[in-house]
Amino acid sequence: AQKVTQAQTEISVVEKEDVTLDCVYETRDTTYYLFWYKQPPSGELVFLIRRNSFDEQNEISGRYSWNFQKSTSSFNFTITASQVVDSAVYFCALSEEGFNKFYFGSGTKLNVKP
């Protein structure tokens, strides 16, 4: 079974639109960690955020915000007022207790058009 599911393969928006990238995870551990990474066209994977399972507070960082809901096993990522530079593939990831393994979703490709 997929540990991390990113159902949206590709999303296209026009600049300044808000966009939400979905992430659903599956784990039996009570302690786990969720992550988002950005992979721009240049190819490197850039760390964006980490969330611990015991901290359900949502987070906002500039135009980025994350909505963690344990009840639905989701960790969604919203970009407000998207910009062309946001165009990238975004990966959601899960690490279970002990930081053993790191399960990545299949990624969502975001295209932001001017």
Place this chain on the structure above:
Amino acid sequence: DARVTQTPRDKVTEMGQEVTMRCQPILGHNTVFWYRQTMMQGLELLAYFRNRAPLDDSGMPKDRFSAEMPDATLATLKIQPSEPRDSAVYFCASGFWTGPTGELFFGEGSRLTVL
């Protein structure tokens, strides 16, 4: 800026040749992962180390792949013999895990093309 360094950045080789990819983790990090990325399979975990000890290499084809950490500043991934299906981008990532804290930082990747 501390970063994970991978070499080579690009490698083109012929089927049957040995390929060695190297990774210098961020100083002080105690966990190192190797991933392979392809269009078809996405990001696949090949192996990972904690304090230089291999914890899991079940993602690697054992007959041709090997991963080692000869010291804390170097991780290697070797393919011998290489095959065209090994063509992919190979990422090394390192992190310092203490439980409540820890992130994983990726290198820029090594793009391997096996002809």
